[in-house]
Amino acid sequence: MPSPKSAYSIPTKKGKLDTHIFVVWVDNEAGVLARVVGLFSGRGYNIESLAVAEVDATKNISRITIVTTGTPQVIDQIKLQLKKLVPVHKVADFKREDKKVIFKEMALLKIVAQKKKIEKCLKECKKFNPVILDKTNKSVVVQITALRREIDKMSKKLKPYGLTSTSRTGAIAMTRGAETFK
Amino acid sequence: MSKLYTGAEIVFKCLEDQDVEYIFGYPGGAVLPIYDELKNHSTIKHILVRHEQGAGHAAEGYARSSGKPGVVLVTSGPGATNVVTALTDAYMDSVPLICISGQVPTHLIGTDAFQECDTTGITRPCTKHNWLVKDIKDLSKVMHEAFKVATTGRPGPVLIDIPKDIQFAKNNYVKLKKEKKLNEKKHNKFTENEIDQLIDLISKAKKPVIYTGGGVINSGPQASETLKEFVRLIGFPITSTLQGLGAFPGDDNQFIGMLGMHGTYEANNAMHDCDLLINIGARFDDRITGKIDEFSPKSKKVHIDIDPSSINKIIKVDLAIVGDVNEVIKSAIKKINKKQNGLKDSNKEKISKWWDQIQKWRTKDSLGFINSDKEIKPQHAVKRLYELTKNQDTFITTEVGQHQMWAAQHYKFNKPNRWMTSGGLGTMGYGLPAAVGVQIAHPDKLVIDIAGEASVLMTMQEMSTAVQYNLPIKIFILNNQYMGMVRQWQELLHEKNYSESYSEALPDFVKLAEAYGCKGIKADNPQELDDKIQEMIDYKGPVIFDCHVDPNENCFPMIPSGKPHNQMILGPNDKEENKITGKGKSLV
Numbered sequence: 001m002p003s004p005k006s007a008y009s010i011p012t013k014k015g016k017l018d019t020h021i022f023v024v025w026v027d028n029e030a031g032v033l034a035r036v037v038g039l040f041s042g043r044g045y046n047i048e049s050l051a052v053a054e055v056d057a058t059k060n061i062s063r064i065t066i067v068t069t070g071t072p073q074v075i076d077q078i079k080l081q082l083k084k085l086v087p088v089h090k091v092a093d094f095k096r097e098d099k100k101v102i103f104k105e106m107a108l109l110k111i112v113a114q115k116k117k118i119e120k121c122l123k124e125c126k127k128f129n130p131v132i133l134d135k136t137n138k139s140v141v142v143q144i145t146a147l148r149r150e151i152d153k154m155s156k157k158l159k160p161y162g163l164t165s166t167s168r169t170g171a172i173a174m175t176r177g178a179e180t181f182k
Numbered sequence: 183m184s185k186l187y188t189g190a191e192i193v194f195k196c197l198e199d200q201d202v203e204y205i206f207g208y209p210g211g212a213v214l215p216i217y218d219e220l221k222n223h224s225t226i227k228h229i230l231v232r233h234e235q236g237a238g239h240a241a242e243g244y245a246r247s248s249g250k251p252g253v254v255l256v257t258s259g260p261g262a263t264n265v266v267t268a269l270t271d272a273y274m275d276s277v278p279l280i281c282i283s284g285q286v287p288t289h290l291i292g293t294d295a296f297q298e299c300d301t302t303g304i305t306r307p308c309t310k311h312n313w314l315v316k317d318i319k320d321l322s323k324v325m326h327e328a329f330k331v332a333t334t335g336r337p338g339p340v341l342i343d344i345p346k347d348i349q350f351a352k353n354n355y356v357k358l359k360k361e362k363k364l365n366e367k368k369h370n371k372f373t374e375n376e377i378d379q380l381i382d383l384i385s386k387a388k389k390p391v392i393y394t395g396g397g398v399i400n401s402g403p404q405a406s407e408t409l410k411e412f413v414r415l416i417g418f419p420i421t422s423t424l425q426g427l428g429a430f431p432g433d434d435n436q437f438i439g440m441l442g443m444h445g446t447y448e449a450n451n452a453m454h455d456c457d458l459l460i461n462i463g464a465r466f467d468d469r470i471t472g473k474i475d476e477f478s479p480k481s482k483k484v485h486i487d488i489d490p491s492s493i494n495k496i497i498k499v500d501l502a503i504v505g506d507v508n509e510v511i512k513s514a515i516k517k518i519n520k521k522q523n524g525l526k527d528s529n530k531e532k533i534s535k536w537w538d539q540i541q542k543w544r545t546k547d548s549l550g551f552i553n554s555d556k557e558i559k560p561q562h563a564v565k566r567l568y569e570l571t572k573n574q575d576t577f578i579t580t581e582v583g584q585h586q587m588w589a590a591q592h593y594k595f596n597k598p599n600r601w602m603t604s605g606g607l608g609t610m611g612y613g614l615p616a617a618v619g620v621q622i623a624h625p626d627k628l629v630i631d632i633a634g635e636a637s638v639l640m641t642m643q644e645m646s647t648a649v650q651y652n653l654p655i656k657i658f659i660l661n662n663q664y665m666g667m668v669r670q671w672q673e674l675l676h677e678k679n680y681s682e683s684y685s686e687a688l689p690d691f692v693k694l695a696e697a698y699g700c701k702g703i704k705a706d707n708p709q710e711l712d713d714k715i716q717e718m719i720d721y722k723g724p725v726i727f728d729c730h731v732d733p734n735e736n737c738f739p740m741i742p743s744g745k746p747h748n749q750m751i752l753g754p755n756d757k758e759e760n761k762i763t764g765k766g767k768s769l770v
Contacts, residue, residue, distance in 0.1 A: 076494060
């Protein structure tokens with residue numbers, strides 16, 4: 001690289017990246033998702049996956065679950081910046097390794113292949129609560145729920161067996177036990 | 183049943199409820215119903231600008247000099263896009279603005295209608311919050327909430343986009359409820375324990391420094407008084423960011439000057455060598471910190487700020503106190519006075535050596551320059567302007583560049599809200615319209631825009647506004663025919679390749695002033711400077727002062743960015759470090 005003449009500033013060494021899951025409770029109003037997502041893109045944060053839907057129709061609250069990576073300092077910033085948004089009510093932040101929290105993702109897999117291969121696929125899916133949603137002679141659509149990493153692995157594994165389409169929801173999270181996040 | 187009002191009427195009723203006196207704006211098709219209503223509200227005066235960016239900056243100048251939020255009214259499409267620079271500027275410098283924009287009727291939204299743009303989409307990243315009002319029933323609530331969001335916590339701009347049909351639609355008006363809780367973000371979360379820790383750190387420090395920022399100004403004039411009391415009580419040296427100037431008197435002996443890229447030698451060295459750094463209402467901006475890894479390496483750091491997201495964003499601190507600056511310092515003073523009465527004297531003894539060191543740094547006279555009797559030196563011009571205006575309550579705005587730094591270095595501010603400059607965004611063209619807004623807020627005070635000839639041409643059209651409202655603003659141009667800061671960087675860092683930084687065919691500013699209907703004054707030798715400045719001050723009306731200065735002067739001292747505080751480039755007076763070495767050059 002040529003030596004910078006009037007470089008604005010020299011980037012300093014980067015810390016270790018952690019994967020975190022943010023759960024954000026927001027008012028379900030026009031543009032709220034754009035505010036949250038715009039915050040991430042505008043400040044250069046990562047989004048690995050995003051899941052959002054209204055969870056309380058009377059109070060008009062949506063729950064957004066975002067999987068992201070960053071240094072501890074960046075993760076801290078994401079949380080504080082999210083809290084500053086006007087329609088945001090509360091923000092929970094979990095480490096992926098956190099044992100007290102359940103993370104799940106659902107995926108729909110379409111496999112187009114001969115019967116034998118399809119059966120092999122279904123066998124592979126067994127430990128991920130497979131539900132067959134559609135079946136023909138040449139194809140099957142199966143729903144599985146699993147961790148993000150597991151689905152990553154599965155889709156790699158099933159490719160040779162005729163996996164043609166994958167649709168994933170992105171991770172959602174909930175704490176174990178009787179407690180709720182306040 | 184209560185009376186029904188049109189959307190336009192509701193807008194004004196809300197503005198009246200919020201005691202708004204001035205709005206800065208520019209009419210257009212999509213805001214005509216609001217403009218139509220203007221005549222029925224005599225307490226609200228509209229200032230017609232010449233460009234929407236000018237409206238935004240004028241509202242910023244108004245807000246920063248008065249402590250009240252600024253209100254802007256623009257039309258849809260180009261009206262809204264023109265105000266984006268000012269909104270971003272206000273966002274970066276935490277200035278409370280309420281921008282009302284017209285929008286095409288709701289049924290036309292999304293059809294690429296005439297003068298339609300996605301205003302809330304465009305302004306989402308440059309406002310604290312924005313609203314598109316699609317239902318007349320929401321309008322009064324949104325208007326009240328907008329003022330609340332803009333003025334509470336860390337202040338900032340908000341925008342309300344009102345489609346034209348909503349301005350015509352009728353509904354009843356919901357009055358502002360004073361104690362209403364609107365999804366409120368809580369401030370002042372600090373605890374007594376944190377104040378105890380702060381006092382503990384203060385009592386142990388041997389080489390302390392206080393570093394204050396715009397947060398002190400935003401906390402209100404009372405905060406500056408409290409700060410003065412606090413600083414005198416504990417006897418620490420104090421430095422300030424660009425935005426914080428005026429919170430502590432600039433001519434006080436405890437004040438060691440501005441810090442950062444063009445800060446004083448003593449302030450930057452104190453930052454580097456200190457053992458306790460107390461940041462009050464500042465945000466560790468990159469122009470302040472220099473190289474992060476080597477920023478104030480030996481110090482315990484305390485950060486007092488109202489915005490939790492400012493804490494640990496750039497610099498990790500040892501003690502964070504989230505709260506309103508005034509409240510935090512007040513409780514610290516209270517505690518010092520109550521419990522640790524001895525601290526006062528023991529402290530001053532402990533840090534006397536530190537003060538000796540600071541005095542040594544001061545003898546470098548890092549703001550010094552070689553004056554001339556042939557050419558006007560820009561620093562000299564600012565110094566003379568200060569000397570000739572310091573006996574009256576003067577408000578200074580600036581554009582962006584070398585002149586801005588010289589103004590910050592050589593003009594001494596003794597009160598808050600007297601210094602309006604674009605720091606975060608660095609918007610050339612800020613100063614002239616800002617001066618318009620300041621003069622509106624303070625009609626009888628002296629308002630001067632210390633300008634550069636390149637910056638001021640970006641919003642020169644607002645002279646017409648100044649003339650229309652008879653605002654006696656003084657535009658003091660340090661004319662060096664260059665984009666000075668660009669030229670300086672090119673000279674020092676890009677082998678004197680002055681690529682596109684020289685302005686050929688500059689206008690004759692005296693004639694330009696006359697064309698606008700104001701007074702033009704030109705000065706080009708040091709002997710006549712004082713008389714001409716006095717002439718400018720004495721003239722009752724707007725003036726453009728064309729001060730021809732040495733075009734080759736550079737702004738020193740300077741920390742090349744990417745360098746720590748103790749590696750400053752000093753001015754030509756300092757012979758040892760006259761030149762930047764090859765290594766330093768590559769790191770700027």
